[in-house]
Amino acid sequence: xxxxxxxxxxxxxxxxxxACADKVTTFxxxxxxxxxxxxxxxxxxxxxxxxxxIGAADEAPGKSGIAHFLEHLxxxxxxxxxxGDFSKIVEAQGGNDNAFTTQDYTGYFQRVAADRLELMMQxxxxxMRGLILTDDxxxxxxxVILEERAQRTDSDPGALFSEQRDAAQYMNSPYGIPxxxxxxxxxxxxREDALNFYxxxxxxxxxxxxxxxxxxxxxxxxxxxxYYGPIAPTANLPIRMRPTEPPQLxxxxxxxxxxxxxxxxxxxxxxxxxxxxxxxxKAAALTYLAELLGGxxxxxxxxxxxxxxxxxxxxxxxxxxxGISLDETTFGFVVMPVPGVxxxxxxxxxxxxxxxxxVDGVDQAAFDRIxxxxxxxxxxxxxxxxxxxxxxxASLTSGLTVADVQAWPQVLQxxxxxxxMQAAHEVLNRKNAVTGWLTQPVDPKTEAKP
Amino acid sequence: xxxxFVFAALVAFALPAQAxxxxxxxxxxxxxxxxxxxxxxxxxxxxxxxxxxxTSLDPVDQRGVVNLMTALIEEGAGDLxxxxxxxxxxxxxxxxxxxxxxDSIGVSAQFLTENQAEATDLLHLALTQPRFDxxxxxxxxxxxxxxxxxxxxxxxxxxxxxxxxxxxxxxxYGSADSGTEQSVAGLSRADIVAxxxxxxxxxxxxxxxxxxxxxxxxxxxxxKLLGDLPATGAALPPDAVYALKGGVTVVDFPSxxxxxxxxxxxxxRDDPDFxxxxxxxxxxxxxxxxxxxxxxxxxKRGLTYGIGTYLWPMDHAExxxxxxxxxxxxxxxxxxxxxxxxxDVVKDGVTADELAAIKTYLTGSYPLRxxxxxxxxxILVGMQIEGLPIDYAKTRNEKIxxxxxxxxxxxxxxxxxxxxxxxxxxxxxxxLTTTP
Numbered sequence: 071x072x073x074x075x076x077x078x079x080x081x082x083x084x085x086x087x088x089a090c091a092d093k094v095t096t097f098x099x100x101x102x103x104x105x106x107x108x109x110x111x112x113x114x115x116x117x118x119x120x121x122x123x124i125g126a127a128d129e130a131p132g133k134s135g136i137a138h139f140l141e142h143l144x145x146x147x148x149x150x151x152x153x154g155d156f157s158k159i160v161e162a163q164g165g166n167d168n169a170f171t172t173q174d175y176t177g178y179f180q181r182v183a184a185d186r187l188e189l190m191m192q193x194x195x196x197x198m199r200g201l202i203l204t205d206d207x208x209x210x211x212x213x214v215i216l217e218e219r220a221q222r223t224d225s226d227p228g229a230l231f232s233e234q235r236d237a238a239q240y241m242n243s244p245y246g247i248p249x250x251x252x253x254x255x256x257x258x259x260x261r262e263d264a265l266n267f268y269x270x271x272x273x274x275x276x277x278x279x280x281x282x283x284x285x286x287x288x289x290x291x292x293x294x295x296x297y298y299g300p301i302a303p304t305a306n307l308p309i310r311m312r313p314t315e316p317p318q319l320x321x322x323x324x325x326x327x328x329x330x331x332x333x334x335x336x337x338x339x340x341x342x343x344x345x346x347x348x349x350x351x352k353a354a355a356l357t358y359l360a361e362l363l364g365g366x367x368x369x370x371x372x373x374x375x376x377x378x379x380x381x382x383x384x385x386x387x388x389x390x391x392x393g394i395s396l397d398e399t400t401f402g403f404v405v406m407p408v409p410g411v412x413x414x415x416x417x418x419x420x421x422x423x424x425x426x427x428x429v430d431g432v433d434q435a436a437f438d439r440i441x442x443x444x445x446x447x448x449x450x451x452x453x454x455x456x457x458x459x460x461x462x463x464a465s466l467t468s469g470l471t472v473a474d475v476q477a478w479p480q481v482l483q484x485x486x487x488x489x490x491m492q493a494a495h496e497v498l499n500r501k502n503a504v505t506g507w508l509t510q511p512v513d514p515k516t517e518a519k520p
Numbered sequence: 521x522x523x524x525f526v527f528a529a530l531v532a533f534a535l536p537a538q539a540x541x542x543x544x545x546x547x548x549x550x551x552x553x554x555x556x557x558x559x560x561x562x563x564x565x566x567x568x569x570x571x572x573x574x575t576s577l578d579p580v581d582q583r584g585v586v587n588l589m590t591a592l593i594e595e596g597a598g599d600l601x602x603x604x605x606x607x608x609x610x611x612x613x614x615x616x617x618x619x620x621x622x623d624s625i626g627v628s629a630q631f632l633t634e635n636q637a638e639a640t641d642l643l644h645l646a647l648t649q650p651r652f653d654x655x656x657x658x659x660x661x662x663x664x665x666x667x668x669x670x671x672x673x674x675x676x677x678x679x680x681x682x683x684x685x686x687x688x689x690x691x692x693y694g695s696a697d698s699g700t701e702q703s704v705a706g707l708s709r710a711d712i713v714a715x716x717x718x719x720x721x722x723x724x725x726x727x728x729x730x731x732x733x734x735x736x737x738x739x740x741x742x743x744k745l746l747g748d749l750p751a752t753g754a755a756l757p758p759d760a761v762y763a764l765k766g767g768v769t770v771v772d773f774p775s776x777x778x779x780x781x782x783x784x785x786x787x788x789r790d791d792p793d794f795x796x797x798x799x800x801x802x803x804x805x806x807x808x809x810x811x812x813x814x815x816x817x818x819x820k821r822g823l824t825y826g827i828g829t830y831l832w833p834m835d836h837a838e839x840x841x842x843x844x845x846x847x848x849x850x851x852x853x854x855x856x857x858x859x860x861x862x863x864d865v866v867k868d869g870v871t872a873d874e875l876a877a878i879k880t881y882l883t884g885s886y887p888l889r890x891x892x893x894x895x896x897x898x899i900l901v902g903m904q905i906e907g908l909p910i911d912y913a914k915t916r917n918e919k920i921x922x923x924x925x926x927x928x929x930x931x932x933x934x935x936x937x938x939x940x941x942x943x944x945x946x947x948x949x950x951x952l953t954t955t956p
Binding site: 110112113114115145154157158161162163164165166181182183209210211212213214215216217218220221222224225283329330331332333366368369374377378379380382385386406408409435438439440442443445446447449450452453454455456 | 559561562563564566595602603605606607610611613615630632655659662663666669670671672673674675774775776777779808809810815818819820821822823824825845846847850877880881882883884885886887888890891892893894
């Protein structure tokens with residue numbers, strides 16, 4: 071959830087890459103603020119990102135959406151910066167700024183000429199503790215987040231269905247609650263809710279500072295000590311312990327019909343392990359599995375089996391997995407059938423393809439191509455220092471360490487076909503799965519139910 | 521027309537500027553011109569190619585053929601079928617993408633230095649010997665039709681399409697460049713081959729490269745890659761006549777929120793007043809939080825999640841467009857505010873503070889755009905197709921600094937026409953109906 075829509079691509083987290091960053095330096099301030107400096111001196115630009123280890127999944131029951139709402143409200147002023155002036159001051163320096171919230175983290179960033187970093191740090195440190203909110207401001211901004219929900223979720227049947235599927239996937243984990251919040255709870259969020267959340271969780275010992283670009287680590291450290299250093303840590307910071315999933319014993323199936331659906335599809339997600347500190351092998355194997363089964367619309371196992379030939383069943387197939395997550399994540403498939411093929415047939419065909427893969431095993435040539443591409447991605451990723459900064463931020467707020475991020479490319483290169491098959495057999499278990507059909511409204515007599 | 525917001529960023533990036541980046545003009549032994557920024561820090565090269573013409577080259581009865589052809593370029597070439605081509609590309613870890621819009625076809629490539637020769641050969645194969653196999657045509661045709669069906673149910677796309685249709689009628693700009701289900705269903709392989717020969721041609725090609733390559737190697741690469749394309753192609757379309765008057769058009773669509781596209785005529789990219797016009801748009805409706813529309817419609821009243829306007833100069837017409845979404849109850853007040861802002865600027869102009877702030881922002885943010893090979897190559901190819909000189913980067917900020925309040929007053933009077941604003945509203949807005 072971004073504060074604003076008009077910057078696309080901001081949240082794309084590269085699956086690989088950071089280990090090749092030219093120079094990565096870390097330090098920790100006495101108050102617990104962790105800092106990472108990623109040097110890239112090709113252009114006179116610097117990005118400051120401040121990541122809080124707090125996200126929507128850390129919200130109290132009944133307060134869904136408060137993490138994201140607070141993210142919006144963080145631009146509403148302090149004793150020294152008037153409401154709405156934060157972005158104006160950044161723009162007056164020729165910079166851009168924005169913020170984002172997910173289940174696991176909340177982040178703020180500014181992108182400016184390298185010699186403007188000090189002011190950015192001063193302002194970011196100022197609003198870590200100095201936020202001032204009035205009831206009027208909170209009320210108006212609440213209308214904005216309700217419009218945001220209307221635009222991004224309520225107007226999009228795919229997004230609405232995704233919320234319903236997540237709620238079914240996670241029986242106990244707060245990942246079953248949408249980041250933006252359920253509308254009825256959002257409408258009741260108050261100034262007090264926002265400030266409680268803010269005072270509880272926004273603290274130097276709950277944050278990670280990332281500065282990327284044309285700057286030396288020593289200079290960053292001096293500025294960080296000057297602006298963030300004096301902020302006292304929060305002594306009673308709540309331990310990040312969330313409800314976790316019990317064993318999932320029963321497959322869940324759901325269908326949703328909406329007149330706005332143009333292309334029906336079947337989508338299945340399985341509960342899957344995430345990357346864990348010091349133990350990323352399984353996630354690396356699942357990364358290959360997703361690529362092999364559904365990474366390419368031309369050469370993946372699903373595409374070859376379902377999208378080619380005279381009796382092709384699907385217009386589109388894909389497999390997806392993102393291992394950066396604090397708690398258990400999902401591995402998924404989506405299949406969009408060609409006109410005339412029912413979702414039941416498409417799903418049956420998809421299951422046949424998966425079953426055959428589990429018997430046949432990995433095609434070595436395909437495996438080798440993916441391995442080479444993952445290595446090359448590591449090189450291409452270095453072209454985008456902002457992307458590297460996001461990868462570190464997302465990882466470190468999701469339970470990983472700098473060492474884990476830097477080890478990841480090697481972990482990927484060490485994956486074997488056997489490891490991929492073992493992960494496949496473990497994860498592709500229908501008891502852990504939610505299968506969804508998103509359809510157009512149809513005559514109930516002509517379409518089977520999932 | 522399609523994907524206007526995505527491309528809008530490119531227009532902004534393609535503005536002149538002042539970065540300290542040495543841009544080399546390269547002419548290959550065979551006479552193909554390109555701009556190059558050398559940077560040997562990372563062992564790969566980003567290559568951006570644009571062919572002027574794009575989907576507006578569609579023959580009248582073949583709407584969508586350039587779009588379909590472009591989607592088929594990497595679906596098999598030479599002795600490789602679609603899967604064989606993808607395997608070869610992936611084995612090289614090269615990245616190719618092909619896109620088409622109203623005025624151009626784009627080719628983006630990234631390849632590792634160690635695979636440069638092989639990657640170039642493979643891309644050359646796609647550009648010069650695409651197979652357009654029957655099964656690939658049918659498969660991709662199905663995907664294109666699926667997209668057309670999705671767009672037909674997307675309120676933001678419906679709004680944009682309706683605006684285009686009312687503005688430009690039968691000109692290619694007046695219809696979706698992916699075509700209709702019927703027109704795409706009727707395209708033959710011969711149509712696709714003809715579109716390929718008519719659009720990927722040498723005398724309308726613009727090239728930029730950035731990364732781990734020098735001028736000599738780039739010259740050799742360009743001859744290999746583009747040297748045997750046809751010299752020239754189909755005639756470009758005539759200019760489009762803007763036929764839309766001020767008013768409101770409501771398209772009924774059951775949804776809690778309405779999607780709105782609004783606009784009026786804009787200004788040509790090569791107009792001497794383009795820079796002040798660009799600054800005016802940024803002050804009034806730029807996608808930043810300090811822009812007037814964002815302040816009034818979002819920050820002060822919470823009527824939308826985001827609103828922005830932009831200048832949209834095309835090769836054969838020019839628009840000033842805006843977009844937002846609002847709950848059905850909020851649309852009419854939001855439209856009232858937009859009209860009021862338009863009228864206020866016409867009445868009172870912009871302030872000295874606003875002018876100073878936009879100068880600081882635009883001149884300061886310019887160098888931030890040039891941070892990476894891919895982005896640099898994209899900016900450079902855009903500058904070329906817009907006809908900007910190679911040293912424009914150095915003078916761009918001076919041109920912005922030189923703009924006075926008088927210049928702004930002049931462009932306000934010339935550009936902004938409150939009575940001409942037309943709003944296309946897709947939804948079920950309270951208290952709004954189509955004006956006669």
